[in-house]
Amino acid sequence: MKDIIQQLIQQAIEGLISNKTLPPVTLPSIKVERTRDPSHGDLACNIALALAKSSGLAPRELATLICENLPANQLILSTEIAGPGFINFFLAKTAKTDVVLQILEQAACFGHNQQGHDEAGKPRNAQVEFVSANPTGPLHVGHGRGAAVGDSICRLLSASGWNVTREFYYNDAGQQINNLATSVQLRCQGVGPDDSQWPEDGYRGEYIVELAADYMAGKPINGALALAEANNSAAIRDYAVAYLRNEQDIDLKAFRVGFDVYSLESALYSEGKVDSTVAALIANGFTYEADGALWLKTTDFGDDKDRVMRKSDGSYTYFVPDVAYHLGKWQRGFKTVINEQGADHHSTITRVRAGLQALNVGIPKGWPDYVLHQMVTVMRDGVEVKISKRAGSYVTLSDLIEQVGCDATRYFLVARRADSQLTFDIDLALQKSNDNPVFYIQYAHARVCSVMRQAVEKWKPFDLTIGKEHLNLLTSDAELALLKTLAAYPDCVASSARDFAPHNVASYLRDLAANLHAWYASGSQQKEWQLLVADDTLRNARLTLAEASRQVIENGLELLGVSAPEKM
């Protein structure tokens, strides 16, 4: 409908230009917006304000001219000029109820779009890397935020016509893994954090004890043998990594997050990708030797100082394999790559992009895209929770899922903008009331399902055909508000996908649920507004609207990875 009005306005303005009423101005993009206030009509356009200056006319005068020259259209009841020069459009009934037919026809696909398609109409490839936790311990809340945000971005992109690859990158080759292996080995030998041999940067969590015990007990895990040899550091290292990767997989599965590709840092070394990347950087002249180390001139690409690539001990710094890894992504053909990670790693962005530019293989400057999430703090009983028993120094994702469930955890972690800090209130997530948006939204869904069950028991089965034919009977303020919100869903999906901003879906669903509850409650105030009225046509029209609303809630929750229960 917005498109139609856009075109009509464009035709009107072009007409005014061709008959010389207006000078030949260049048209900005014509924005038609849904109004917030019903008294402003259904849709509004600010084009007269935008064009006032270049056309040399007063905004209201210009708006009048545009309205007078607007081609007639059955879907538009009337227009008015308001405020400084807005053109408000009042739509015909069918223009408002058509969305219900679209929803029922498209069902689970309603709201999807083709942003991700190329000129030929085929899905383009996008790759999203997220979580990418080091296999050195259980996933913590921050990883959970990354998982929830990253996975929802993937769902949004899929719904927007992209062919999405979800990828997890393991840093399984660096110093942190050495620390892990040492910690496990010491535990195997009966040494703990209280002993003098325990290293400063050893891992102290209880899970290291469990891991060491399983290794010594000879329990193989994911193909890694548990040799039970306390002095075999290579075997311990392999076992520890396999053990913790397996544990992370279990947590992610419980969180409804899956990946298509797992990439290992160690593979980049063993396949020679790191060496070849370094060789290319040297050959391109962006490196130099100093203080016994090899440096990359990242300052040539906007960094505030150059960075060491190869340490004086001969090993590489972490960002070198990162560059090799991202070169690989590019070579695999991904023009669109999004990395979702914690903001505490934001300094890597400049380095990785600098390294990619220095490779000079045609990678665009701002590639890849990054979505950074800020820190999460967990509150319970009004106090910050900082530790879990197993991990020792942080709250684990599995703790949260266990305490408040997957649905609430996912919703809360994705409901805020990624770049603002998040306080996860466990008490709130556990509440089953209006305070808790997850339950509020799920309750709206369950409520519609309940009404449908009641309809069958008290009257006749819901007849969609009758309902669709009598949507014009939907006339109350609550019904009109609901229709308007439903019509906004596709835009919500499109803009959320474009901005990699799943939190918009979360707040949309809250609004939609509120509209639904308000409509339902209007029937408690006045019986004639109930959904289940005696009149067959009216009842079925309302149930059709209810079913469409239910469908959109289900679709939206799906984008967040949250379930849509029929009973609660």
Added chain:
RNA sequence: GCGCUUGUAGCUCAGCUGGAUAGAGUACCUGGCUACGAACUAGGGGGUCGCAGGUUCGACUCCUGCCAAGCGCGCCA
């Protein structure tokens, strides 16, 4: 000191690529069920959008400076 991010109601946060009177929830006050699930809802009070300039017909939104908080500033990852 430098960089990134944030600063909106007492609290937790939205605010759609600048648009009409800045919105929700919570908390506080006042109403609504012999129930289509009240796990809900109607209404009220509550704001110098961190501060100060600038751009614009119009700024919470864009630019500059300052203030405050978080994160980063390793030959750790």
